[in-house]
Amino acid sequence: xxxxxxxxxxxxxxxxxxxxxxxxxxxxxxxxxxxxxxxxxxxxxxxxxxxxxxxxxxxxxxxxxxxxxxxxxxxxxxxxxxxxxxxxxxxxxxxxxxxxxxxxxxxxxxxxxxxxxxxxxxxxxxxxxxxxxxxxxxxxxxxxxxxxxxxxxxxxxxxxxxxxxxxxxxxxxxxxxxxxxxxxxxxxxxxxxxxxxxxxxxxxxxxxxxxxxxxxxxxxxxxxxxxxxxxxxxxxxxxxxxxxxxxxxxxxxxxxxxxxxxxxxxxxxxxxxxxxxxxxxxxxxxxxxxxxxxxxxxxxxxxxxxxxxxxxxxxxxxxxxxxxxxxxxxxxxxxxxxxxxxxxxxxxxxxxxxxxxxxxxxxxxxxxxxxxxxxxxxxxxxxxxxxxxxxxxxxxxxxxxxxxxxxxxxxxxxxxxxxxxxxxxxxxxxxxxxxxxxxxxxxxxxxxxxxxxxxxxxxxxxxxxxxxxxxxxxxxxxxxxxxxxxxxxxxxxxxxxxxxxxxxxxxxxxxxxxxxxxxxxxxxxxxxxxxxxxxxxxxxxxxxxxxxxxxxxxxxxxxxxxxxxxxxxxxxxxxxxxxxxxxxxxxxxxxxxxxxxxxxxxxxxxxxxxxxxxxxxxxxxxxxxxxxxxxxxxxxxxxxxxxxxxxxxxxxxxxxxxxxxxxxxxxxxxxxxxxxxxxxxxxxxxxxxxxxxxxxxxxxxxxxxxxxxxxxxxxxxxxxxxxxxxx
Numbered sequence: 246x247x248x249x250x251x252x253x254x255x256x257x258x259x260x261x262x263x264x265x266x267x268x269x270x271x272x273x274x275x276x277x278x279x280x281x282x283x284x285x286x287x288x289x290x291x292x293x294x295x296x297x298x299x300x301x302x303x304x305x306x307x308x309x310x311x312x313x314x315x316x317x318x319x320x321x322x323x324x325x326x327x328x329x330x331x332x333x334x335x336x337x338x339x340x341x342x343x344x345x346x347x348x349x350x351x352x353x354x355x356x357x358x359x360x361x362x363x364x365x366x367x368x369x370x371x372x373x374x375x376x377x378x379x380x381x382x383x384x385x386x387x388x389x390x391x392x393x394x395x396x397x398x399x400x401x402x403x404x405x406x407x408x409x410x411x412x413x414x415x416x417x418x419x420x421x422x423x424x425x426x427x428x429x430x431x432x433x434x435x436x437x438x439x440x441x442x443x444x445x446x447x448x449x450x451x452x453x454x455x456x457x458x459x460x461x462x463x464x465x466x467x468x469x470x471x472x473x474x475x476x477x478x479x480x481x482x483x484x485x486x487x488x489x490x491x492x493x494x495x496x497x498x499x500x501x502x503x504x505x506x507x508x509x510x511x512x513x514x515x516x517x518x519x520x521x522x523x524x525x526x527x528x529x530x531x532x533x534x535x536x537x538x539x540x541x542x543x544x545x546x547x548x549x550x551x552x553x554x555x556x557x558x559x560x561x562x563x564x565x566x567x568x569x570x571x572x573x574x575x576x577x578x579x580x581x582x583x584x585x586x587x588x589x590x591x592x593x594x595x596x597x598x599x600x601x602x603x604x605x606x607x608x609x610x611x612x613x614x615x616x617x618x619x620x621x622x623x624x625x626x627x628x629x630x631x632x633x634x635x636x637x638x639x640x641x642x643x644x645x646x647x648x649x650x651x652x653x654x655x656x657x658x659x660x661x662x663x664x665x666x667x668x669x670x671x672x673x674x675x676x677x678x679x680x681x682x683x684x685x686x687x688x689x690x691x692x693x694x695x696x697x698x699x700x701x702x703x704x705x706x707x708x709x710x711x712x713x714x715x716x717x718x719x720x721x722x723x724x725x726x727x728x729x730x731x732x733x734x735x736x737x738x739x740x741x742x743x744x745x746x747x748x749x750x751x752x753x754x755x756x757x758x759x760x761x762x763x764x765x766x767x768x769x770x771x772x773x774x775x776x777x778x779x780x781x782x783x784x785x786x787x788x789x790x791x792x793x794x795x796x797x798x799x800x801x802x803x804x805x806x807x808x809x810x811x812x813x814x815x816x817x818x819x820x821x822x823x824x825x826x827x828x829x830x831x832x833x834x835x836x837x838x839x840x841x842x843x844x845x846x847x848x849x850x851x852x853x854x855x856x857x858x859x860x861x862x863x864x865x866x867x868x869x870x871x872x873x874x875x876x877x878x879x880x881x882x883x884x885x886x887x888x889x890x891x892x893x894x895x896x897x898x899x900x901x902x903x904x905x906x907x908x909x910x911x912x913x914x915x916x917x918x919x920x921x922x923x924x925x926x927x928x929x930x931x932x933x934x935x936x937x938x939x940x941x942x943x944x945x946x947x948x949x950x951x952x953x954x955x956x957x958x959x960x961x962x963x964x965x966x967x968x969x970x971x972x
Contacts, residue, residue: 246399247328247387250380251311254335257376258308259290263301265371265826288373298367300342304377307335311384325391332385339378343370343824369826382410395791400873404781405791411778412800415840419819420803423811427651443652448635459628463656466616466632469547470660473554474612480555481562481607482600483704485570490692493701501945502708505715507560508897508944510918512925513937514553515624517717518544545627553621556711558614562607564894565849568886569603572856578690588693602855605668606848612664613802613844616657619810619904632657637810637904647814654811658803665802715941722935737935757936760920765943767831767916768899771838775895776888778839779846783887784876786847787854788862801847804840809904812841817908829911837909838899846891853887854880892951897944 266275266286280286284297292298310331317324345352350363357363370378386406390399427443428435447461454460484503488496506514521528522544533540543549573596581591619633626634632653639650692700725732741757753762782801786794804812816837821828827836857880865875881888903918910919917940924933 247311247315247384250383250387251308251315254308254311254377254380254384257288257373257380258304259288261288261373261376262286262371263289263292263298263373264367265369285368289377298365300346303338304335307331307338307381308377310334319391319397322392325388328384328388328391330388332381332383332388335381336378336385339374339381340824343367343374347823367823369823374824382406395789398872400871400876401785401789401791404785405789405797408778408782408785408801409797412803412840414825415836416800416804419812419815420807422819423647423815424651424655426647427655429648439648440652443649444655446649446652449653449656459630462630462632462635462653463660465547465629466657467660469550469554469631470612470615470664472551473558473615474608474664476551476555477559477562477611478566478604478607480559480703480707481564481566482570482604483700483707484559484563485566486692486696486700487704488567489570490690491697491701492691499704499708502711503560503563505560505711505941505945506556506558507564507894508901508941508948509557509715509718510620510901510903510921510937510940512620512624512903512922513718513934514556514714515549515621516930516934517714517721518549518553518625520717520721521713522549542627545625546629549625549627550622550629550631553625554615554618556714557618557621558611559707561610561614561845561894564890565607565610565845565852566600566603568849568853568890569600569856571886572853573599575690582690588690589695591690592693592696599856602672603852605672606852609664609668610845610848613661616661617807617809617904633810633904640810640814650811650814654807658807661802662799665799718934718941719938722931722938724931726931737931738939741932741936742939756932757917757920757939760915760917761939763831763914764900764917767834767838767914768896770831771835771842771899772892772896774835775839775842776846776891779843779891779895780850780881780884780887781876782843782847783850783854784880787851788859788880802844804844809841809902809906810908812837813905813908816905828909829913831914833909834906834914834916837905838895838902841902841905842895842898845894846887849887849890849894850884853884857883889951893948896947896951900940900944 260281262275262280262285264285266272275286278286281288281291282295284292284295287295289298289301289304293302307330310327314324314327317327319325345356346363346365346367348366348368350366351357351360383403383406386403387399389406390397390402395401395405425435428437428440430436430439449461449463451459451461452464454464484499487493488500493499520526523529524540524542526544529540529544532538544552577599578591578595581595582588586594617633619631619637622629622631622634623637636650636653636657639646639653691697722737723733723735724730725734725736740755742755742761745752745754753759785791786798786801791797807815816833817828820826820833827833861879861883862875865879866872870878901918902916903922906916907919907922910916917936921933921936924930924936
C-alpha cells in the first residue's frame with residue numbers, strides 16, 4: 246500500500262493535468278488537445294520544466310522523502326516519522342499555495358506587500374493536484390498507523406483521515422466561509438457587536454404569541470421540528486411493526502405507500518394539499534357546503550406545514566426503523582415468553598427497549614429534516630415563519646443580507662446540535678446488541694392484540710391519506726388545466742417526453758429529456774458514494790475508539806443540520822474560486838448530494854451496527870483477518886437493510902432535492918427539480934405535475950431494483966410469524 250501511494254503521488258505530479266480542464270471533470274478530451282505541453286493542461290512536472298508555476302517545486306521534496314521509508318520495517322520509529330513528515334509537509338504546502346495564489350495573483354494583500362506583485366496566476370486544482378493531495382494524506386495516515394494509533398490498523402486510520410479530510414473540505418470549509426459573514430460590517434470589516442445585534446433580533450426570539458401576537462422564527466421552528474420528530478417517529482414505528490409483526494396481508498403495498506412521499510418533489514405534496522384543503526380545495530368546499538359554514542384558510546400555517554412535513558419525512562423514520570425492528574433477536578422475545586410473559590409485556594419490556602437506538606435516530610432525523618426544510622413552509626407557511634424560509638429570503642430576497650442569513654443558520658445549528666446531544670443522552674451507554682455469532686432461528690412474535698388494532702388503524706389510515714394525495718397528483722398530470730379545465734389529455738407528457746425516430750436514430754425531442762438524463766446520471770453517481778461514506782463512518786463510530794470521536798461524529802452530522810439553501814450559497818462562495826473551482830460543473834452537484842445525504846447512511850448504519858455483537862469482529866480478527874476484510878466480509882453482509890436505506894434515500898433525495906440545487910445548477914447541468922420550478926414559475930402546472938409523476942414512477946422502479954440488488958439479511962430465522970405467548 247505504501248508503494249501504491251508513492252506511485253500515485255508521482256503520477257499526479259508527472260502525468261496528470263495539474264489544473265482543472267475546461268471540458269469538465271468527467272471528460273478526457275484534454276488528451277488530444279495540447280497535453281502535456283499546453284500550460285492549461287500540463288502536469289506540474291512539465292510546468293516546472295517550462296519555468297512556470299515555480300511555487301510547485303517544493304512539492305518534489307515530500308514526494309521524494311517516502312522512498313527513504315521503503316526499506317525500513319514498520320517497527321522502526323524513523324519509518325513513521327518519514328511518512329508523517331512527507332505527508333504533512335506535502336499536504337500543507339499544497340493547501341497553502343492553493344489558497345495563497347489565485348486567478349489575480351496573490352490572494353491576500355499582506356502577501357503582495359511582502360513579496361510584491363506576483364505577475365502570474367493559477368486556476369482550480371485538477372486531476373494531478375487531487376491525486377497528489379490524496380497521496381500525501383494517506384502517506385500521513387500510514388505514518389500515524391505505524392506509530393501505533395488505533396492499534397496500528399492502517400485501514401481504520403486511513404478511513405478516519407479520509408473522512409475527516411472530506412468533511413473538512415466539503416462541510417466545514419464552506420460553512421465557515423458562510424458563517425464569517427455574520428460578523429461582517431457594512432464597511433467590509435468584522436465586528437462582534439454587529440453579530441450580537443443580529444443574533445438578539447426580536448424577529449428571531451420574540452414571544453409575542455404569548456400575548457396574541459407572533460412568535461419569533463426560532464420558537465416557531467423549534468415547536469414545528471419537535472412535533473414533526475415525534476409524529477414521524479411514531480408513524481414510522483407503526484409502519485415498521487405492521488410490516489414485520491402483524492398478519493396484514495398486503496405488506497408490500499403498504500411499504501410502497503410509505504416510500505412514496507420520499508420520492509416526490511416537496512412542492513408537489515404542497516400543491517396537492519392546497520387542492521384538497523386550501524380555501525377553494527375540493528374537501529374544504531365540500532365540508533363547508535355540507536355544514537353551511539364559510540371555507541377558511543386553516544391549511545396555511547402550522548397545520549399545513551406539519552401535515553406536509555409528516556407526509557414527506559415519515560418514510561425516513563420508516564427506513565431507519567424497519568432494519569432495527571427486524572434486527573431485534575427473536576430468541577430474547579421467545580425467552581421472555583417462556584417465562585410466561587404476555588405479548589404486551591414482551592413488547593414493552595424486551596422489544597421496545599431494544600429499539601431505542603432506532604427510535605432516537607428516527608426522531609433526530611425528523612427533527613433535523615424539519616428544521617432544514619424550506620419548500621413546504623414556503624408553499625404552506627402563510628404567516629407562520631420559520632428559520633429556513635427566513636434564511637432563504639435573506640439570501641435571495643431584495644434585502645440580500647448574508648449576515649442575517651448566517652446568524653439564522655447559527656441559531657438553526659444550535660437547535661439541531663442540542664437535539665443531537667439530547668438523543669445521545671436518552672440512548673445512554675447501555676448495550677442494545679441483539680445479533681451475535683450464535684445461531685438464532687427464532688421468529689418474531691406478533692404484536693399484542695391491544696396494540697395491533699390501533700397500530701393498524703393509524704398505519705392504514707395514514708396510508709389511505711397518502712394514496713389520496715397521490716391520486717390527486719396523477720389525476721392532475723392528465724387534465725388540461727388543474728382546478729379549472731378537467732378535460733383529460735396527454736399533451737403534458739408529450740411536451741415533456743416525446744421521442745422521434747428518424748434515419749439518424751432516436752431523437753429525444755421532449756423538453757424535459759436533458760434535465761432528466763442529467764438528474765439520473767448525477768443521482769446514480771452520488772448514491773453509492775453516499776452509502777459508502779456513510780456506512781464506513783458508521784463503522785468507525787460504532788466499532789472503533791479514537792481521540793476526537795465525538796467531534797468526528799458531530800462533523801458527519803453538520804451538513805444535515807444546515808438548510809439546503811445555506812449549503813447551496815456556501816458552496817458557491819467556497820468553490821467558485823481556486824483552489825477548488827467546481828461551480829457550474831456536475832462535480833459540485835454530486836459532492837453536495839453526498840455530504841447533504843450522508844448522515845442518513847451514518848444514522849441507519851449506527852442503528853443497525855449497534856445490534857451486532859463485537860464478538861463477530863473479534864472472531865474474524867482472531868482468525869487472521871484484518872479490519873478491512875472483517876468490515877467487507879462480516880459486517881457489510883449483515884447491514885443490507887442499512888445499505889438499502891442509504892442507497893434509496895440518497896438516490897431519491899438527489900432526484901428530488903431543490904433547496905441547494907437551485908443555486909448550483911448551470912445551463913449544462915440542469916436538474917429535474919429546477920426545471921419543474923421553472924415550469925411552475927411560468928404557470929405551466931400541467932407539465933410540472935406530469936414531470937413530477939414521471940419522476941415518481943422512475944424512482945419507484947429504481948427502489949425496486951435496489952431492493953433486488955441488495956437483497957435481504959438472512960440470519961437463519963424462520964420466515965413465518967409464530968403465534969407465541971398469551972395476549
